Amino acid sequence: MKGTTKSIEFLLNWIIKISGYSAIIFVILIFYFLLRAGLPTIGEVSIRNLLSVRWYPIEDYFGLLPLIGGSLIVTIGAALFAIPIGLCTAIYISEVASRRAREILKPLVEALGGIPSVILGFLGILILAPYLRKLLDLPTGLSALTGSILLATIALPTIVSVAEDALDSVPRSYRDGALALGATEWQTIWRVTLPAARSGVLTAIMLGIGRVIGETMAVMMVTGNAAVLPIGLKSLFHPVRTMTATIAAEMGEVAKNSTHYHVLFFIGLILFIISLGINIAASSTMFKQRKRTERILS
Amino acid sequence: MKNTAYIAFIILFILLSGCNKGVKPIPGNTSSPHISTIENIGSDTLVNLALAWAEEYHKLHPNVEISVTGGGSGTGIAALINGTVDIANASREIKPEEIQQAVINGINPEEFIVAKDAIAVIVNPNNPVDQLTIKQLSDIYSGKINNWNEVGGTDSSIVRLSRETNSGTHVFFLDNVIRMRIPGDKTLFAADTLLLPSSEIITAETSDNPNAIGYDGLGYVTPDVKVIAIAPDSTSAYILPSAVSVNKGQYPIARDLYMYTNGKPTGSISDYLSWIMTPEAQGIVTQLGFVPINNP
Numbered sequence: 001m002k003g004t005t006k007s008i009e010f011l012l013n014w015i016i017k018i019s020g021y022s023a024i025i026f027v028i029l030i031f032y033f034l035l036r037a038g039l040p041t042i043g044e045v046s047i048r049n050l051l052s053v054r055w056y057p058i059e060d061y062f063g064l065l066p067l068i069g070g071s072l073i074v075t076i077g078a079a080l081f082a083i084p085i086g087l088c089t090a091i092y093i094s095e096v097a098s099r100r101a102r103e104i105l106k107p108l109v110e111a112l113g114g115i116p117s118v119i120l121g122f123l124g125i126l127i128l129a130p131y132l133r134k135l136l137d138l139p140t141g142l143s144a145l146t147g148s149i150l151l152a153t154i155a156l157p158t159i160v161s162v163a164e165d166a167l168d169s170v171p172r173s174y175r176d177g178a179l180a181l182g183a184t185e186w187q188t189i190w191r192v193t194l195p196a197a198r199s200g201v202l203t204a205i206m207l208g209i210g211r212v213i214g215e216t217m218a219v220m221m222v223t224g225n226a227a228v229l230p231i232g233l234k235s236l237f238h239p240v241r242t243m244t245a246t247i248a249a250e251m252g253e254v255a256k257n258s259t260h261y262h263v264l265f266f267i268g269l270i271l272f273i274i275s276l277g278i279n280i281a282a283s284s285t286m287f288k289q290r291k292r293t294e295r296i297l298s
Numbered sequence: 299m300k301n302t303a304y305i306a307f308i309i310l311f312i313l314l315s316g317c318n319k320g321v322k323p324i325p326g327n328t329s330s331p332h333i334s335t336i337e338n339i340g341s342d343t344l345v346n347l348a349l350a351w352a353e354e355y356h357k358l359h360p361n362v363e364i365s366v367t368g369g370g371s372g373t374g375i376a377a378l379i380n381g382t383v384d385i386a387n388a389s390r391e392i393k394p395e396e397i398q399q400a401v402i403n404g405i406n407p408e409e410f411i412v413a414k415d416a417i418a419v420i421v422n423p424n425n426p427v428d429q430l431t432i433k434q435l436s437d438i439y440s441g442k443i444n445n446w447n448e449v450g451g452t453d454s455s456i457v458r459l460s461r462e463t464n465s466g467t468h469v470f471f472l473d474n475v476i477r478m479r480i481p482g483d484k485t486l487f488a489a490d491t492l493l494l495p496s497s498e499i500i501t502a503e504t505s506d507n508p509n510a511i512g513y514d515g516l517g518y519v520t521p522d523v524k525v526i527a528i529a530p531d532s533t534s535a536y537i538l539p540s541a542v543s544v545n546k547g548q549y550p551i552a553r554d555l556y557m558y559t560n561g562k563p564t565g566s567i568s569d570y571l572s573w574i575m576t577p578e579a580q581g582i583v584t585q586l587g588f589v590p591i592n593n594p
Binding site: 053054057058059061099125126129130133139140141187194220221224225226227228238239241249250252253254255256 | 369370372374376379380396399418454455457463464469484486487490491492493494495499501502503506507509510
């Protein structure tokens with residue numbers, strides 16, 4: 001009897017352990033397959049071609065710069081919308097709103113995160129793009145700006161709920177202390193609560209940006225997908241082609257192991273490295289912050 | 299130490315399982331002796347027509363089920379090359395390099411012309427331009443003409459719309475309009491051409507945006523866009539696309555639509571393809587705005 005219990009214990013232990021490690025295994029496997037399918041690009045396409053500004057894969061033009069630039073400008077645009085709005089929403093929900101308002105707002109923001117991006121894309125084409133074209137007198141509403149606004153709505157729920165958790169976990173005594181010293185409510189939020197929750201807020205922003213750069217369907221529908229190298233913020237008002245939209249639009253057509261196939265995986269590899277970088281940056285800011293607090297407390 | 303060995307073993311096991319080549323199921327009429335299934339993938343231009351044929355044929359022969367999927371001509375031909383489809387639809391001819399790849403995979407593409415299609419050039423109904431030559435179209439799409447006032451319109455910039463590069467319509471338009479069928483011509487679409495993922499999005503943007511110009515199969519043209527009359531050169535007459543002008547060979551941007559099978563088709567696939575050539579099936583072609591074959 002004792003033997004069976006022990007072996008069940010042993011088995012369960014291992015199942016849990018494997019589940020714990022599985023995330024690492026998946027990441028390693030994904031990276032491995034991306035490398036295997038993407039690296040042949042280096043041998044097949046000249047670096048000059050890869051660094052050119054023309055993307056037209058059916059005639060062997062594989063310039064990646066417009067695609068990388070497209071992803072960057074859409075992401076920057078989305079961050080410009082999502083970060084201020086997201087932080088203000090989080091501050092309102094956590095610090096200002098009454099209990100009742102909070103109980104309504106929090107689930108609603110989370111419901112926003114549950115809307116499939118294809119539906120946002122659909123609304124973007126039918127409503128947002130025509131509206132922006134008329135409002136700003138653009139040649140076409142299918143532009144980086146439309147994509148940025150849609151992506152900001154996708155990033156908002158992530159930013160709001162993570163930042164709100166971070167603000168919530170700032171001890172009550174910090175606020176009480178600040179108020180007792182005569183600070184106004186706004187001074188307390190801006191000078192005490194927000195800095196104390198800084199690492200969590202940074203993580204919220206990073207996670208939001210990570211969500212934006214990987215988003216595909218909505219951007220493919222509303223950014224126009226023209227592979228033009230964006231130069232400056234002015235390009236926000238012109239069509240762009242992102243890396244994710246390129247992979248999604250072209251993956252179905254390519255013959256396996258063709259050069260085009262390898263280049264698409266190479267783009268996947270670049271995306272993977274960028275989002276890995278963002279995540280590492282997010283966790284290292286958290287780590288640094290913690291060390292500093294430990295120093296102060298000791 | 300022991301733990302790391304275990305983990306290494308598990309990782310190795312999972313990695314190795316990825317090495318399995320996998321046995322591909324044989325597609326086609328093998329599911330049961332009574333009901334046969336035909337997989338039909340490819341051109342988005344053809345997808346509505348293929349669906350209408352499939353439904354009609356299923357009514358006549360309830361024991362044959364035909365599943366139709368779009369995705370683009372390139373997608374259909376890639377599926378044929380990979381052996382995962384019975385019939386591939388294409389709005390362009392299969393390319394020599396695709397035939398080569400098919401042969402390497404043991405597939406022999408067999409070609410059937412199933413209908414004809416005109417490519418309509420569309421603009422917003424508020425756009426005063428209603429005729430263009432092929433040369434003007436080529437200059438517009440290659441980026442030499444950037445303002446509507448250069449072709450008789452208002453002073454506003456031209457927004458070029460196109461399908462994605464996996465579309466047969468895209469490739470046909472590149473060869474026959476932008477490059478004007480000149481062999482060795484390397485002109486490309488202007489880099490700022492909007493590549494949109496579906497015909498519906500092109501129609502939606504054109505009907506909304508007075509600066510837009512787009513192109514699409516005649517079957518996709520809706521009443522809320524304006525069709526442009528096209529002339530082969532500035533001395534010829536401007537012709538609107540229609541079944542009559544395509545069959546008379548007057549409309550300059552028309553093409554054949556294809557279905558491809560692996561080798562000479564047999565059984566239910568062969569029966570289906572012969573039925574498509576009948577006047578009854580070709581009647582559906584006319585209803586959907588395409589041009590039937592073997593029409594006087």
